[in-house]
Amino acid sequence: MALHGVRKSFGPVQALKGVDLDVIPGEVHAIVGENGAGKSTLIGIAAGVLAADAGRIEFDREPIVAPNPRSMREIGVSVVYQHPALATDLTVFENLQLAAPRLDIGGAKELLDRVATPQLVMPANQRVAELSLAQRHIVELARSLATNPKVLFLDEPTEPLQQADVHKLFELIRELKRNNAAIVYVSHRLHEVDELADRISVMRDGEIIDRRLARAITPGEIVTLIAGKPLGQIFPSKAAERGEILFETRALSGHGFDQVDLVARRGEIVGLAGIEGEGQRAFIRTAAGIEPRLSGEVVVRGQAISGDRPGIFRRAGLGFISDDRHREGAFLNLSLRENLSLGFLGTISRFGLINRAREKDKAAAIVEALRIRAPSIEADLSQLSGGNQQKALVGREISAEPAVLLVDEPTKGVDIGARAEIYQRLRTAADRGLAVLVSSSDGIELEGLCDRVLIFARGRVVRTLTGADVTDASITEANLTAKVSRAAAGHAGERGGGWHGLLASDHFPAVILAILTVAILGGTEAINGYFLSPLSVKSMLSFLGILTFLSIGQLAAILVGAIDLSVGSLAGLCVVAASFLTPDGADGWSLVGGTLVIVLGAFAFGLLQGVTIAYLRLPAIVVTIASFIGLQGISLLLRPTAAGDIADEISDTAQIRIWFLPLAMVVTLLVVAGLEAALYRTDPGRRFRAVGSNPLASHRLGIDNRRLTMLAFALSGLLCGIGGMLLAGQVGIGSPSTGTDYTLMSITVVVLGGASVGGGRGSILSTFLGAALVQATSSASTFINANSSVHYVVIGSLTLLAAIFFSLARRHRLRIVTL
Amino acid sequence: MPLAAKSFVATVVLVIIGSILAPSTINSAAILSTLPYFAILAMPSIGQHLVIQQRGLDLSVAGIMSFTAVIVTKLPDGSTHFGTVIFWVVVALAVGALCGALTGAIITYLGVPPLVTTIGANAILFGLTYWVSTGASVQAPPMLVSFFEGRALFVPNTIWVLAVVVGAVVFVMTRTVIGRRFIAVSVNPAAAHAVGIPLETYGLLTYVVAGLLYAIAAIMLSGYLVSPTVLCGLPYLLGTIAAVVVGGNSIGGVTKGSVVATIIGAFFLTYLAQLVTALGFGGSAEDLADAVIVIGGVALPEAARRLRLRYG
The missing domain is CATH 1.10.3470 (ABC transporter involved in vitamin B12 uptake, BtuC)
Incomplete structure (x- = not known):
């Protein structure tokens, strides 16, 4: 299979700028790159889900006209999506049948046994809505294999998996390779790529900037290629001194994490790391008041917050930037000015009336300070690039003058230039007296930005890295050695039978x-x-x-x-x-x-x-x-x-x-x-x-x-x-x-x-x-x-x-x- | 071009066509008799607009209007006593707001889809209307009739009432913190939640205000029609949605929307109804025209948008 000169734009954003990709039988081809580099878009086009604006796709040297998901599957292309493409109201077996109508129940069980480790195996007649995230990924994998594909794309397949499951997956991939399947493996985990790949392509800002045989490239070179320039030029220097404690959680528990004690001081940036689903994201969202807490305290400037609404947490001095910018951060159809002022309406209004002159002045000042590139402050946010949208959110939260800023994935889908500016801005905010918490899945980012990094596993902080230990390598190593034995299978077991099962049945x-x-x-x-x-x-x-x-x-x-x-x-x-x-x-x-x-x-x-x-x-x-x-x-x-x-x-x-x-x-x-x-x-x-x-x-x-x-x-x-x-x-x-x-x-x-x-x-x-x-x-x-x-x-x-x-x-x- | 300007242009075009087809529709007497109907349609359309902007849809507008109309006609029972009439007017307004509060609470706190909630509430309200009125229509108190048939400075009083309400709504939407937050919730609820706006409060408030506006409309309708029927609210079910759609607002939030465009949409529909009648078609033809216009109203902008996408 081959893609030539593929281009794709979403509105003003060019996601792919002319990408060529060759997929060869019996080879594992890894694609690495940061979030938003265009990897998922590329997969979408190869799978026929997205239509390319330009370029062509060939399979067995035959050009493919007007590809769609069905025709691509029929010629033998299968995709394991990062977010499983499963109909959650249907059972596991029914989902497998959607891909392969002739599959029988015996075949389905065999398939599930082939991909799942014993602790993740599930009954084939269970509704997908009741499965854990890891189990859904297993079903996704089984679904993609149900059609015996010749070309298999895997998009970050290991995110929620444990080490044993990852080993099983790797075994499976090697077996497919021996059977002469072509495999495209997309991941930002370099050690996995190192272990599996025969060839490596590095993507950045919608282009493949380098392509080499895996043995001809070192992890260090990959890192520099991904980031675009040496790390020293991207990241600001670290904190010189730290002040008093601004933020504290005491035995904080929520959905997905348990009994977390954490302290952040004035002037420091604290990183939260962990494999996806280990609790760091749930923690930062709960600390911001977005998700409900189950027990424990969140303390800002010595005051424990009572209540559970985001508004209360904001008034107490917390600012929050979500990892999902489109869903939970930006108001795309409102102007840049309105987006910014939603962060500080209280300071520009009297008796509930907005002072428009002050609103404009303040918005213009933020645009200037963060160098947000926009046609004007009256332009809709949707007209801005991802990087400028993210800068607007950072500006909005900082101008609300919080004591503590909680940032989940600060640079997801942000181009390299804006990235450096955002890092700079977060560091300046810390230097001016804020405490900043950053949750990130990017080890390089944590290494460059943070003064301290806490490693989450099973919903708890299992290690703290400080000073010279804050490196991508040690973060990755700490993640893997955290002896993860999550009770992934437990979720399904609890819910399966009894009253709940009856209530959930279609025929109840x-x-x-x-x-x-x-x-x-x-x-x-x-x-x-x-x-x-x-x-x-x-x-x-x-x-x-x-x-x-x-x-x-x-x-x-x-x-x-x-x-x-x-x-x-x-x-x-x-x-x-x-x-x-x-x-x-x-x-x-x-x-x-x-x-x-x-x-x-x-x-x-x-x-x-x-x-x-x-x-x-x-x-x-x-x-x-x-x-x-x-x-x-x-x-x-x-x-x-x-x-x-x-x-x-x-x-x-x-x-x-x-x-x-x-x-x-x-x-x-x-x-x-x-x-x-x-x-x-x-x-x-x-x-x-x-x-x-x-x-x-x-x-x-x-x-x-x-x-x-x-x-x-x-x-x-x-x-x-x-x-x-x-x-x-x-x-x-x-x-x-x-x-x-x-x-x-x-x-x-x-x-x-x-x-x-x-x-x-x-x-x-x-x-x-x-x-x-x-x-x-x-x-x-x-x-x-x-x-x-x-x-x-x-x-x-x-x-x-x-x-x-x-x-x-x-x-x-x-x-x-x-x- | 802003929404309000677009719907204004469409309305001007319609009036020009109308003045050629049926010149009688644009003389001052005809316009003056059209205006109260316009005001009575525009009022609940504002309520529907607010609900639609918050990603809902309110089918209980018909039930609330019929029920509150019965409250101000049947219950005062032709009373000429000022205090009695005012009392029942206040009761009607309170009932409208309360109905909105109940549906709003079921939708926002219990998570039931707005469509199902309001369709159920609508049925209950029609049942109650039949029960209170025992099926017969009663004349509105003379005081209401004379006020809502009256004029001040050559303009029908119904228009003055509408003007006050529109002024208040537009002011709140454009100048106040509440309005800005309301818009934020409608454009992106999850992001509004993240910046600390209490979604439930705004969701509930929307239905309360809508219910109140329906009640005001029902009182105006009772005064103007003198003896409203048990089913008097029914035309407003499609009418209000049509006004929002003809105003060019999108169904289901996402974009900012314009209340003024909805009001112009209401005028468009009212004039169209008058034109259809002047051309000699009956009431059911009006239904058909409304239906065609609603589908056209959603289809044309969508078709235009796609053409733009395709041809740059």
Whole structure:
């Protein structure tokens, strides 16, 4: 495989500036470089996930036209991503099947045994969401091997792994190499590269600046190549003197670290090092108040902080810069001025009013001091390069005048020039009387910048390096000899069975719903003996069929992470259409024809909606709410008032008895069973769930997200058409307003059925039982009290209660309020 | 070009087209009769705008408006006593804010998606509206009718009320710390959290203010329509979202958004409705026109953006 002259830009940032790469069978080709040098972008292009702006890709000397993740996988290119491309709502086995549909359970187990050490091995039917980070990486590795690739890219594969796991991985890589696979190994861990690589390419600022045989280059040379110039010219000189204690943690514990005591003095820069996931990042985030602490104290200038909000920590004198600039640092769509002033709004305002002149002056002063290159202070932050964005954040935090500055990965994705300026700035801040804590995965950075370095392992500080010991080599060595024996496998074991396992199951809601439905039916029957009379049951079953079809349509949209508010109006329009196309007195064939026209029409409308949402990328809510109103408008235009009898044959056909159930119900049950099997047992079903669970991962796995989204809406339209015809049979007249309530009811049903509103999780069977519960409740409430107001209140309350229940039950997920 | 300017240009174009197709729509009597409807649509649209800017969507606008309209019509029961009317007006405002507080609390503290929360709340509120009103519509107190049908300095009072609210919202958004933080939360919640802004407080506050604005709109609507129906809030479900979208604001935060653009969007829709009626189409055609415009309103900017991306 070969890449020639590959270029790629993201907005103003040139990530790759014409890269050539040759990948040769039987060889391990290592790519090294700093964060943001372009390594991951290069892999994305090789895997077909990103489209290159220029350049070409060849495989077996054949040029590849319009690569996509699927075609690249099929010709034999596989990638182990730094952030595993897994659908977390699916099981391990299902994730493996997404890559290799023909894999059976035996093969999956064999594969997992091949890549996992005993302490990381997991059951194949476990949901990925319940796995530890290290286990996910193992699954990622297994997934990439499931297709027997000829070319394997590994992007920082060892980050969360222990030494034994790393050895196993290296064995595996050597075995692949012997079998003549080509391997591209991306890492910033030089000792690993040294151990594995046959050839080494060094990347810097989007270019490969050197390429040599591994034996022709020394680690020292690599370091200088990566950094771009001798280290002495990049880093400022270290602290001359240290003052009093400004910052202290006393037995601080949080998620991922335990009982950490740490002291930072005025004027010093303290580094926190450790392998990814050993607790240093969790520690610095908790010390900044971003993550909740479990116990212990954070002390600033002798004052212990009480409370757990970032605001309180800031007021106490802490500043924080996150490692994830785009997610947690920058406000990309706000101007540079607004980004800066968010750090010190308190000092430029009186009685809550902002003094704009002072805001501008202060922002301009920061831009000047840090030499931030921007068109003007009114330019959006997104127009600045990564380095200048990071400088803006450093400026914002320093100008807030904290006592202690906590910086997580100070130069991630920052070019070499800005890097030196940021180091200089942090050192100046320390010299002017701050204490600075820096967490970094870059040993060279820690060596050059820090006065002291603390090594984290298993969530504790296991070593402190001071003075001449603060070197990249000793940091790496300390990391490796920290006798790491994390309880990685423990996580999964704790959560697997029992109550939690039941709650987490996709089919758990079904049991509860069935019990509740029976209870409501029984209870109402006890109050009023006519409730379960044959006539009443017949009507209930008819409406249950209608509600089930519409709710499954809704579920289809929700599974792919969208929503369909048009279901009710579409079914309503079907009723109106039925009063024209299948009127009373029409002959048999025209009834069949009319029904087909209506159902196919609904399908076509769903397809159209799907195209609009998937390919024009319009928000599903807006499109379907507009459809909801528009379709209702059409219904009202056609039938301003209820008129036009619908042929009795439609309801008569639906009521034909088969054994003891009406035909409509039999069909409903068959559809439920068929779709449930399709969703859980077939390849398309898995893809469907993967799209909603994690669109990015499913794209990387070569799933066509847009096509499946379009199909979901088309399916929803089809089911609405069938449900609408059943409804027409029940209503018997062209009434313009019958369907509208079904939009709300379908959402209630889906939420009750335990589907995740964000997509990826849901079961047709549970949805059916949710429909049964809603229908039973709705029938019961109108049976006991004919007032329609009660009906609305009951359905609305059910929706809210179910949504709250499932939200609390699945709370462990990150919570940021989104649509 | 800023959002407000874009939607202003679009509106001017529409009015020019309208003046050619149906000159009767731009005489002063027609404009004066359009303005109250515009004010009544613009008011809840501001609330919807705030919610959408905070990455939410409020479908309970219909329920809150219907319910608070019933509170100021059915409960004073035609009273002419000043104190009684004011009492129920205050109750309506408080109920609006309370409904917003409840949905806001469920969304921000319990982590339920806004769509599901507000769709459920909407159903409950419609149930309550039926229950309180027993289905029939009642005339608003004469005092409200005369105030909201009245004019001061040739301008309808509804417009004055709108002007005060818009002034307050724009001032808070552009000049105050609260407004700046509100915008920060909407653009990037995680980063706002990291700079110490309490997300939950702002999330909750958004829905409270929105609920309050819906209640104000419902009171204006009651006074202007005299006897609002139980379903009087329903058109505002799509109407408010349409105003935000036509104003060119993006759904789901991320960009700053412009309240003024949303208000211009509300005028656009109101004038369009009047034009559709003047051209001889009924109420359901208006629904269709709204639906088409909403989809067009989100589709055109998106298409334009992609063309720009492709052709530089």
